[in-house]
Amino acid sequence: MIEALQFEFMRNALLAGLLASIACGVIGTFVVVNRMVFISGGIAHAAYGGIGLAFFFGLSPTLGILGFSLLVSVLMAAVSLKAKHRADTIIGVLWALGMALGVILLDLTPGYNVDLMSYLFGSILTVPTYDLWLMLILNGLIVLSIGFFYHDLLALSYDEDFARVRGVSVNILYFLLMAMIALSVVIIIQVVGLILVIALLTISPYIAEKFSGSLLEMMFYSVLLNLFFTLAGLWISYSFNLTSGASIIMVGAGCFFVSLLIEYLKPKLSTH
Amino acid sequence: MDSPIIEIRNLWFSFNGQPVLKEVNLTINPGDFLAIIGPNGGGKTTLLKLMLGLLKPDLGNISVLGHSPKEAAPRIGYVPQEIGVNKSFPISVLNVVLMGRMRGGGGWRRFSTADTMTAQKALERMEMWEYHKYRMEELSGGQRQRVFVARALVAEPEIFFLDEPTSSVDTKGQSDFYTFLKELNKTVTIIVVSHDLSIVSSYVKSVACVNQELISHDAPEITGEMLDMAYHCPVELIAHGLPHRVLRAHKD
Numbered sequence: 001m002i003e004a005l006q007f008e009f010m011r012n013a014l015l016a017g018l019l020a021s022i023a024c025g026v027i028g029t030f031v032v033v034n035r036m037v038f039i040s041g042g043i044a045h046a047a048y049g050g051i052g053l054a055f056f057f058g059l060s061p062t063l064g065i066l067g068f069s070l071l072v073s074v075l076m077a078a079v080s081l082k083a084k085h086r087a088d089t090i091i092g093v094l095w096a097l098g099m100a101l102g103v104i105l106l107d108l109t110p111g112y113n114v115d116l117m118s119y120l121f122g123s124i125l126t127v128p129t130y131d132l133w134l135m136l137i138l139n140g141l142i143v144l145s146i147g148f149f150y151h152d153l154l155a156l157s158y159d160e161d162f163a164r165v166r167g168v169s170v171n172i173l174y175f176l177l178m179a180m181i182a183l184s185v186v187i188i189i190q191v192v193g194l195i196l197v198i199a200l201l202t203i204s205p206y207i208a209e210k211f212s213g214s215l216l217e218m219m220f221y222s223v224l225l226n227l228f229f230t231l232a233g234l235w236i237s238y239s240f241n242l243t244s245g246a247s248i249i250m251v252g253a254g255c256f257f258v259s260l261l262i263e264y265l266k267p268k269l270s271t272h
Numbered sequence: 273m274d275s276p277i278i279e280i281r282n283l284w285f286s287f288n289g290q291p292v293l294k295e296v297n298l299t300i301n302p303g304d305f306l307a308i309i310g311p312n313g314g315g316k317t318t319l320l321k322l323m324l325g326l327l328k329p330d331l332g333n334i335s336v337l338g339h340s341p342k343e344a345a346p347r348i349g350y351v352p353q354e355i356g357v358n359k360s361f362p363i364s365v366l367n368v369v370l371m372g373r374m375r376g377g378g379g380w381r382r383f384s385t386a387d388t389m390t391a392q393k394a395l396e397r398m399e400m401w402e403y404h405k406y407r408m409e410e411l412s413g414g415q416r417q418r419v420f421v422a423r424a425l426v427a428e429p430e431i432f433f434l435d436e437p438t439s440s441v442d443t444k445g446q447s448d449f450y451t452f453l454k455e456l457n458k459t460v461t462i463i464v465v466s467h468d469l470s471i472v473s474s475y476v477k478s479v480a481c482v483n484q485e486l487i488s489h490d491a492p493e494i495t496g497e498m499l500d501m502a503y504h505c506p507v508e509l510i511a512h513g514l515p516h517r518v519l520r521a522h523k524d
Binding site: 147149151152155157159162163164165168169209212213215217218 | 350360364368371405407
């Protein structure tokens with residue numbers, strides 16, 4: 001693995017993995033504690049519409065994903081605030097609509113010959129330096145805004161009614177959180193692709209929640225876990241010539257089931 | 273006579289087209305200890321949320337401390353139902369209490385040493401300071417409830433709203449808790465929502481019964497009218513272990 005570092009694509013892959021781990025750990029923590037997994041999946045899949053738009057109009061695909069997933073996240077946030085009891089249905093529709101739009105726009109794009117698999121399943125080994133800079137900027141935005149509103153977001157996640165009574169602008173912060181999910185989706189798509197986004201957003205915070213004393217600790221451990229998943233996945237992918245995104249998720253899923261097993265066995269072992 | 277601390281005039285509220293509250297009028301005076309009783313689904317919690325500004329009435333007017341509920345909300349100590357809060361959330365007891373000191377609007381550093389001192393005092397008052405480093409999920413239901421009371425206390429509120437505060441507490445814990453509230457009532461107005469009628473006789477000063485409509489009574493008594501409205505059948509109430517009649521004697 002060390003000799004692989006002499007290649008630029010490998011160094012870029014490691015940097016992309018690091019950036020994605022930070023975004024996933026920070027945002028995934030809020031996704032898990034606020035039970036926003038479905039809505040995050042919706043944003044990630046609808047982002048395919050952004051890819052279609054980008055190719056149709058000859059724009060940068062990454063910018064297409066960014067713009068479109070931001071738009072979808074705002075729509076979904078408005079729907080889940082206004083029509084709570086039917087939000088899941090409408091999110092499901094937007095999810096499919098985004099993907100269908102992407103497919104049709106790509107049909108209509110004359111002579112495109114892009115490897116779409118890389119958007120669906122990620123291509124960490126081909127992340128261009130230009131995208132790395134964009135990922136860095138988005139990461140900075142995520143960490144700064146979550147840091148600035150940490151206590152408000154904590155209160156809103158823990159007890160929404162109490163947060164409102166204390167004067168926290170819950171609705172505005174909800175839009176902010178959704179926009180941050182959209183930004184992290186843009187980053188994660190580079191690494192594992194839009195179909196596997198949910199796994200990277202949820203597995204590590206779920207494991208970290210068990211031994212964290214605060215949201216901040218949960219974010220920190222989630223970032224470390226994600227870093228481990230990405231490095232181990234990359235190593236497996238490099239050694240056995242497997243798809244990198246899927247290898248990363250396999251490591252994560254393996255750890256997920258090990259953590260469930262430990263949780264199941266723990267009370268049995270401590271009674272003896 | 274002081275002006276009322278909360279005044280509700282001709283309040284109507286519906287949810288999904290179903291009427292929840294009809295023509296509710298209620299005046300609460302400073303220093304009162306009011307119990308809002310009534311059947312489940314009768315609109316008790318809804319009335320509380322309207323007074324907190326969490327819900328908006330269809331019709332009618334609510335004034336709290338002379339302002340709209342939303343403006344007055346930061347001056348209210350709110351203790352929600354214990355079951356409504358995500359139990360496995362990774363948060364320590366102290367951080368839950370500090371939440372009561374926050375004002376929205378972001379910022380990098382939020383809590384001062386004074387905030388932490390206030391939180392410590394509130395936890396000591398609730399006999400929960402020794403648990404301040406525990407995760408919330410490690411506590412019992414009753415202990416969690418005491419932490420939520422401490423969280424409301426640190427805001428130094430003028431009115432205290434409690435929603436079913438003793439639903440997960442045993443009988444001994446319940447009477448201890450209401451004794452504490454009675455003590456607290458010397459300085460703040462208290463409004464408690466409960467389906468437990470036995471508290472009425474020995475702790476509160478007035479009663480309101482809600483089942484879509486509202487009947488209030490300026491004495492710690494449940495009137496026959498209230499029971500009829502709430503349960504649609506005459507019920508004889510036996511308050512356990514207390515030498516006090518909750519219902520008036522039958523006339524016939």
